[in-house]
Amino acid sequence: MDKPIYRKPIYREGNASYNDSTLHYIRQAAEHGLYEIRGLGAKRQLPTFDDLTFLTASASRYPLEGYREKCDTKTVLGTRFAKNPIELDIPITIAGMSFGALTANVKDALGRAATIMGTSTTTGDGGMTPEERESSKQLVYQCLPSRYGFNPDDLRKANAIEMVIGQGAKPGGGGMLLGQKISPRVAQMRTLPEGVDQRSACRHPDWTGSDDLTIKVNELRELTDWEVPIYIKVGATRVKNDVKLAVAAGADVVVVDGMQGGTAATQQVFIENTGIPTLAALRQAVEALEEIDMLGQVQLIISGGIRTGADVAKALAMGADAVSVGQAMLMALGCNSPTYFQDGKEIDASEGYARLNTAAGYCHHCHTGQCPVGIATQTPELEQRLDPDWGARRVKNYLQTLNMELTTLARACGKSNVHNLEREDLAALTIEAAAMAGIPLAGTNWVPGEGL
Amino acid sequence: MAALENKHFDLGAGSVRDLNQFLHKELPASGIKHIEIENPDGQHSIAVGLDAPVEIDILGHAGYFIGGMNKEANITVHGNVGWSVAENIMSGSVRVKGNASECVGASGHGGLVVIEGDASSRCGISMKGCDIVVGGSVGHMSAFMAQAGHLVVCGDADPGLGDSLYEAVIYVRGEIRGLGADAQIEEMSEQDLSTVQALLQQAGFDYDPKTFKRVGSARQLYHWNADAHQEY
């Protein structure tokens, strides 16, 4: 009789340094000799607004009735110099995302939903499409380093101008749009050869330092006869200095985009390894405005990983005047969803994800232009997968939910206006969040670093 | 020209803001054909955002962003200018009788920019279809990332010329002191000769087009390629 074969049990000792994703990264690098480009924002674990909680009313504070009593959400942006500040019904705006990265249908859906909800939407690196101008009552026109499609006629049609210095996903880096997405229309709008791998500039062509920026902002004011607000957007790195410089340059509104902010295509190394978390960025931005006595005179918009009504409420309590949402809007439209809706039918999208070597829930392949749900593409067949009517309804519902959650929390804190939410209404749940947000750790008066 | 068709504007007395508002709001329906702007004194953003066929003479030196985003107007500066003259020009023309500082015609989409003297660095940066003619020399990194249009340099060009060029074309009569990444010297075709001839004529320079060299894009940076120079 044969001796029984003895097999040792396989022991799999985890390796934190060379885990699945590191192994995948090294194999990709070895195979391609190029850095990985992808879409969306930082995926790593970071301190977020989830690490804060509200100290809602109780015996020492008086709540408002959650469903009845009025809680104002009106938000005015650009009161410093502009003759016509932007008046919004809700403090939740739609972030700049380009036609090119997204389809014209998506831009149209975002515009329509924003208009129904009384908020603004924003152009992107590729100019203003007639569709989005038509559908958006309040449209913010970005002035980007590339200046693709930037022109005085659209400038005069804008309700505000956003001078983009940087973006949370890639502060200090330029955008990209790979050849697959440079369709004839995109190429024409950007004055580029069709199919070229487009690398956007990271510096503006006509100014460099902050003194020049002051003169540039003045030119934009002169171009628009001081009528519309001028925002300055920065990616969150040296936030205190940058916010102060933006104010010194004459901004009506400063937009700070944290590390979790999204992109349609950038080097992964940028997305995961640059900038500071939105939570920390917001605290520093508010402090910067306080230090120069500009809080309330220059409005502050925070963006980068805002997903829920609670996120919005916490951002406002920490001192933001409004938030801006990008990625989550795409998710409301079906990004990373297992299905899409076409001609009234729900259709399985798993094959589309599989073709990109990914699955619903894990996709960050906006750069490929092969979006399985018809959002980040310029391919006519894929574009059909997003019906703009259906999309507009989804985005409207999502904005409405965020706003209801915001007012519910504000009322519970006893506030009849969401802008009255304050830092004192918050406590931190982790030491990191307490340190970054400057909010006491729950159950203590302790803010790490304070008093040092 | 009838008196009503002419207007003087004294920037020593009125502000740039008043001037620009007049140019945007009142000029188009006024029938005015010619405006003289006195005492510019190096001020910025003079005559930006024009959208009317008018002749404008700026009598003296001016600052940054002169004639920015111009459409249709023909603007002449009788002096030197600071940075980014005629930035994002769409049509019409901007002429500088003296020298220009950096970023002449930055991201200009159309129209003509003429610098009779020298232009500093990054002349024609990011240009998207405008034409620029420089009577003298240009500084470093001129036509950086230029996408479309023509840059004609009658003098010399400093290093880094045409770095990361797309489809814009550069013509240089003098010395090229160094090309940027992906720029290359190419043969002058008949088409090039007539393009240069026409642009020189419009700009008012009398040089033989045959004395110009052509610089275009080698198009090596158009696509990601692991085996190409890793200059991404």
Ligand code: SF4
């Ligand atoms: S589903 Fe589409 S929009 Fe979402 S990450 Fe994938 S490619 Fe981008």
